[in-house]
């Protein structure tokens with residue numbers, strides 16, 4: 001995480017980085033809008049809100065919506081009736097619009113900075129986000145905007161935020177993968193990729209800016225504090241994914257060293273299904289037992305009175 005620039009520069013770099021990432025984003029992160037994706041999103045929200053999920057929400061706002069992972073899956077499950085999806089990156093907003101059209105879903109898309117939302121007070125019953133808070137330079141401003149646009153009784157629900165300790169622990173499988181990569185490539189018969197991609201390619205652009213857009217990793221109490229300061233009550237923070245994240249990062253780090261065309265389908269299937277299996281193990285055994293800080297991702301919910 002780099003403390004290198006002004007808030008304005010951070011927003012500008014986030015916009016550029018995500019504009020470039022938008023077209024290949026769903027493939028890169030394995031984002032699914034079918035049954036698997038829907039079940040994943042529902043599981044995350046249920047961990048936060050419990051049985052309230054079954055009552056559903058009328059008007060939902062998503063910040064940093066990207067290509068629509070959260071909102072488009074929630075619309076399909078019927079948990080959300082009307083969705084407004086915002087993002088600072090025009091490229092992401094346009095990819096989300098295309099995904100919604102392909103899925104036959106109606107959604108309002110708006111290009112907006114999460115710290116300055118172009119909506120009237122009390123406009124929404126639910127405000128959600130996935131993997132977005134850690135990109136926002138001024139979290140105090142963002143949380144007070146979330147509070148302002150929520151109707152009384154409304155709720156925020158965020159998932160996929162990097163935990164400081166979880167992030168440190170995940171460095172180990174990444175290092176292990178770097179050491180194992182030559183053997184792994186020989187086993188699957190894959191050619192390696194040069195460590196620095198050619199200048200001007202999307203990859204070199206990605207690698208240069210990735211470190212600059214991820215500006216926070218959180219301890220559970222950081223998220224709690226931001227929510228409390230903005231006036232929220234009923235605040236809950238949970239952790240999710242431990243062994244699943246180690247498995248995922250190990251495989252992802254291996255794959256990053258190979259020509260994608262050489263990675264066989266059986267490997268991709270193994271990595272995908274193994275990850276889903278370990279997610280269950282985390283959820284059923286480790287998440288109820290261990291403190292949130294140790295997990296790779298943090299989830300936050302809170303209510304506006």
Ligand SMILES: C[S@@+](CC[C@H](N)C(=O)[O-])C[C@H]1O[C@@H](n2cnc3c(N)ncnc32)[C@H](O)[C@@H]1O
Nearest residue numbers: 014018064065066069088089113114130131135
């Ligand atoms: C890691 S991506 C997550 C996208 C999506 N929520 C998902 O889970 O697939 C982070 C998203 O936050 C957006 N973002 C970054 N800074 C933002 C800001 N200040 N306001 C609104 N969105 C922002 C990025 O453009 C990007 O689409």
